[in-house]
Amino acid sequence: MAPDLLPSIDVDAAASAPADTVLLDVREYEEWMSGHAPNAVHIAMSELADRIGELDRTRRTICICRSGNRSARVTAWLREQGFDAFNMTGGMYAWSSFGHPMVNHAGNPGVVI
Structure with missing residues (x-):
């Protein structure tokens, strides 16, 4: 799917998504642990690919990474697998800059690395 045709959602819409929406963070472990x-x-x-069975195809999924590039690839792949998936524009950089809450692995305020 061409990047300009990829379904996306802005940061504020992702932050206020209904409770049954999955926010899927696809960054590496160290990035996740930091915030x-x-x-x-x-x-x-x-x-x-190995863990796709952990996700529910019946729930809307918003894919998140640091800047939006990895999550765009994941969004395209999940849509090919039958998921109602969207890419969050701007990634965690945007999430942080818009002032949305972030936590680290210990539950303290997190940062984007």
Whole structure:
């Protein structure tokens, strides 16, 4: 799917998505540990094919990475697998700059690395 045709969602819409929406963070483990959206699910892009069974195809999925590039690739792939998936524009950089909450692995305020 061409990047300009890829379904996307802005940061504020992702942050206020209904509770049954999955926020899927596809960054690497160290990035996740440093800071992530409080209710996000973590499956690194490199592990997704092996762990796809952990996701529910009936739930809308918003894919997140650091800047939006990896999550765009994941969004395209998930849509090919039958998911209602969207890419969050700007990634965690945008999430942080818009002032949305982030936590680290210990539940303290997180940062984007």
